[in-house]
Amino acid sequence: MSALQRLFKFHGGVKPAYNKEASTGLPIAVAPTPTLLVIPLHQSIGGMPRPLVKAGERVLKGQRIGGADGNASSAVHASTSGAVVAVEMRLMPHTSGLSALCVVIEPDGRDEWIARQPFDFRKASPTQTRDYLRDAGVVGLGGAVFPTHLKLNPGKHGKLDTLVLNGAECEPFITCDDVLMRERAETILKGAIIMREMLSARQVLIGIEDNKPEAIAAMEIAAQAANQAAGDLAMQVVSVPTRYPAGGAKQLIRVLTGIEVPHGKRSTDYGVQCFNVGTAYAVYEAIALGQPLISRIVTVAGNVGQARNYEALFGTPMRDLVALCDPLPDSDRVIMGGPMMGLLMPGDEVPVVKATNCVLVGSRKLFPPPPPEMPCIRCGECAKACPADLQPFEMYWFSRAKIFGKAQEYKLFDCIECGCCAYVCPSHIPLVDYYRFAKSEIWAREVDKEAADIARERYEFRLLREEREKQEKAAKLAAKTAAGREKAAAAIAEAAKPAATPEDDTKKALIAAALERAKAQKEQVHPGNVSNLTPEQEAEVTAIEARRAEIREMAKPHLRQDD
Amino acid sequence: MLEAILVMAFGALVLGAALGYAAVRFRVEGDPLVEKIDAILPQTQCGQCGFPGCKPYAQAIAKGEAEINQCPPGGEEGIHKLADLLGREFKSLSAEHGIEKPKSVAVIDEQVCIGCTLCIQACPVDAIVGAAKQMHTVVAPLCTGCELCLPPCPVDCISMQSTGESVENWKWKYPVVKINPAQREST
Numbered sequence: 001m002s003a004l005q006r007l008f009k010f011h012g013g014v015k016p017a018y019n020k021e022a023s024t025g026l027p028i029a030v031a032p033t034p035t036l037l038v039i040p041l042h043q044s045i046g047g048m049p050r051p052l053v054k055a056g057e058r059v060l061k062g063q064r065i066g067g068a069d070g071n072a073s074s075a076v077h078a079s080t081s082g083a084v085v086a087v088e089m090r091l092m093p094h095t096s097g098l099s100a101l102c103v104v105i106e107p108d109g110r111d112e113w114i115a116r117q118p119f120d121f122r123k124a125s126p127t128q129t130r131d132y133l134r135d136a137g138v139v140g141l142g143g144a145v146f147p148t149h150l151k152l153n154p155g156k157h158g159k160l161d162t163l164v165l166n167g168a169e170c171e172p173f174i175t176c177d178d179v180l181m182r183e184r185a186e187t188i189l190k191g192a193i194i195m196r197e198m199l200s201a202r203q204v205l206i207g208i209e210d211n212k213p214e215a216i217a218a219m220e221i222a223a224q225a226a227n228q229a230a231g232d233l234a235m236q237v238v239s240v241p242t243r244y245p246a247g248g249a250k251q252l253i254r255v256l257t258g259i260e261v262p263h264g265k266r267s268t269d270y271g272v273q274c275f276n277v278g279t280a281y282a283v284y285e286a287i288a289l290g291q292p293l294i295s296r297i298v299t300v301a302g303n304v305g306q307a308r309n310y311e312a313l314f315g316t317p318m319r320d321l322v323a324l325c326d327p328l329p330d331s332d333r334v335i336m337g338g339p340m341m342g343l344l345m346p347g348d349e350v351p352v353v354k355a356t357n358c359v360l361v362g363s364r365k366l367f368p369p370p371p372p373e374m375p376c377i378r379c380g381e382c383a384k385a386c387p388a389d390l391q392p393f394e395m396y397w398f399s400r401a402k403i404f405g406k407a408q409e410y411k412l413f414d415c416i417e418c419g420c421c422a423y424v425c426p427s428h429i430p431l432v433d434y435y436r437f438a439k440s441e442i443w444a445r446e447v448d449k450e451a452a453d454i455a456r457e458r459y460e461f462r463l464l465r466e467e468r469e470k471q472e473k474a475a476k477l478a479a480k481t482a483a484g485r486e487k488a489a490a491a492i493a494e495a496a497k498p499a500a501t502p503e504d505d506t507k508k509a510l511i512a513a514a515l516e517r518a519k520a521q522k523e524q525v526h527p528g529n530v531s532n533l534t535p536e537q538e539a540e541v542t543a544i545e546a547r548r549a550e551i552r553e554m555a556k557p558h559l560r561q562d563d
Numbered sequence: 564m565l566e567a568i569l570v571m572a573f574g575a576l577v578l579g580a581a582l583g584y585a586a587v588r589f590r591v592e593g594d595p596l597v598e599k600i601d602a603i604l605p606q607t608q609c610g611q612c613g614f615p616g617c618k619p620y621a622q623a624i625a626k627g628e629a630e631i632n633q634c635p636p637g638g639e640e641g642i643h644k645l646a647d648l649l650g651r652e653f654k655s656l657s658a659e660h661g662i663e664k665p666k667s668v669a670v671i672d673e674q675v676c677i678g679c680t681l682c683i684q685a686c687p688v689d690a691i692v693g694a695a696k697q698m699h700t701v702v703a704p705l706c707t708g709c710e711l712c713l714p715p716c717p718v719d720c721i722s723m724q725s726t727g728e729s730v731e732n733w734k735w736k737y738p739v740v741k742i743n744p745a746q747r748e749s750t
Contacts, residue, residue, distance in 0.1 A: 096733040098728060437738060452606035455705075455707045456618075459618075
């Protein structure tokens with residue numbers, strides 16, 4: 001089948017040393033449960049999930065501990081059963097070395113699952129299925145951790161042409177997808193069948209780099225079986241030439257289908273959607289077995305005695321995985337991901353998360369410090385190597401000069417940070433570092449601008465409100481004075497009337513009677529504290545009364561003035 | 564001769580009518596320059612510039628009545644942007660108007676607050692909620708950090724707290740050129 005497939009090429013790319021053999025020699029091993037799991041709540045693109053558990057609570061394996069914050073987010077689950085020790089800030093597997101909210105779980109060793117029930121996605125509406133996957137915490141396991149439920153949407157046409165399964169795994173050292181395909185090909189394809197139905201895709205193309213013959217063979221056998229069972233030829237395994245970064249979504253789509261997704265468009269606009277093979281596996285586990293995403297395959301490689309792939313629970317400290325592989329004594333750093341795109345970790349105690357496809361142990365010998373950065377000589381090698389068809393040197397100059405608008409005009413945000421440009425640069429310029437710097441500055445500015453717009457709106461509304469209140473007050477005051485004048489005018493008119501009508505007389509009599517009653521009542525009431533007084537106190541009270549009367553007299557002219 | 568004058572007069576009339584119509588039809592509401600300046604200003608509404616808000620300051624700049632370096636929250640970058648927009652010379656931030664501080668938000672110590680509503684009246688963006696004799700609190704995402712609520716508080720229960728860095732808003736640093744680390748190591 002693969003022989004019939006016409007392949008296309010993407011621009012640029014490099015061929016670094018692959019270093020993959022070391023970790024493919026042994027089958028996947030299950031990493032032992034650590035003594036303490038630190039599970040970060042924010043493990044995917046999108047909103048930060050809300051914690052659903054408190055310290056002291058007991059949780060079961062697969063229990064939701066972080067609820068998705070809105071639709072563009074993904075839930076987080078307890079990796080094993082145990083007690084929640086704390087919900088607190090812990091060091092994140094992030095280059096910044098900053099902390100974020102994590103749920104710390106002390107496993108009880110019983111590994112007790114929640115009630116697991118398969119989800120019948122054929123009976124459920126697509127929205128229900130997507131909500132289920134969001135709450136099962138399924139995200140893209142290729143490394144970008146984009147919530148899968150958002151991508152399992154066929155778009156405006158209601159169906160897609162091609163579902164691409166990404167098994168290219170182009171980054172050096174990483175073999176987690178390779179071994180997953182070798183050992184669990186059938187399950188991956190079961191997940192692919194679910195995805196294909198959800199997207200109503202005509203065909204499924206499984207792209208695997210040709211340096212993984214074992215994975216290709218295993219996947220081909222599974223694909224043939226799946227095709228026979230379905231009675232069509234929808235599943236095709238395609239061997240793609242080994243060239244970094246063939247595993248980039250846009251690059252793989254281009255190689256397999258010839259479609260170049262332009263700037264600002266999505267691949268679904270062209271009838272193609274791409275998922276990592278590990279994601280397909282996770283979708284199967286979530287839907288067919290009712291198991292949320294709580295573990296993944298992690299390659300431990302680099303400066304270790306025995307590199308190997310482990311199935312590790314999220315929250316396992318990277319240090320524990322490294323310790324299983326006899327790290328060499330000169331190891332001095334841990335990188336999450338590969339040598340091209342990986343992120344340097346602030347320490348080896350950080351936990352394995354959904355994005356951790358590889359724990360790469362480094363040393364000065366394995367990754368020597370880069371030669372000093374020299375000035376750009378405008379050779380254009382980076383443009384030749386760029387798989388996103390960008391002009392890296394232009395973006396570099398503008399990022400370096402902090403002219404971010406221009407950098408954006410050169411489509412900085414289409415850069416996938418693959419590192420090809422920096423790899424080929426004869427001046428050893430850390431180009432990707434400049435792009436990352438520029439991107440985060442632009443994002444920060446956008447956030448600031450949004451905040452400023454809100455502040456402006458609120459400030460203008462406040463001014464408007466103050467103005468309105470002023471006017472309302474003025475109107476009220478005007479109405480009051482008008483009413484007072486009318487009353488005065490009426491009183492004058494009353495006085496001017498020559499004779500009182502009998503009706504008025506009765507009214508006056510009534511008022512006089514009421515006044516009389518009030519006076520009598522007042523006289524009856526005596527203040528309680530003036531009875532049983534000593535003569536001195538009585539004298540004091542009289543003096544005070546006299547003073548009060550005096551003051552009243554003095555105040556009278558003022559009161560009249562006020563009236 | 565008369566014909567030529569008539570033709571020219573007719574032409575002038577037609578063009579005049581067209582221009583007059585265009586002036587009415589495509590009238591520009593407000594001052595676009597003020598809008599552009601206002602878009603650069605950080606909208607803190609703190610009044611440190613000496614004007615009662617960002618918009619009045621923008622109007623003053625547009626009229627040439629104010630310098631471009633009177634906005635501490637906008638910082639050096641804001642001054643650069645204003646200088647670029649207006650074609651004026653860059654000037655460093657004027658010290659009498661204040662200094663550039665990291666972004667912070669007001670936080671009310673709820674144990675101490677007596678519910679006097681003075682801070683609510685002072686807040687230019689209505690970011691403080693509460694009622695008389697009830698506890699007040701700041702809606703942090705809306706707070707611009709203008710510090711205008713600090714002076715009216717009779718019990719000094721409001722403090723400014725830096726928003727700090729989190730994994731979400733962390734920024735990649737500008738790549739620093741290390742001077743020949745390879746050579747230094749070899750020696």
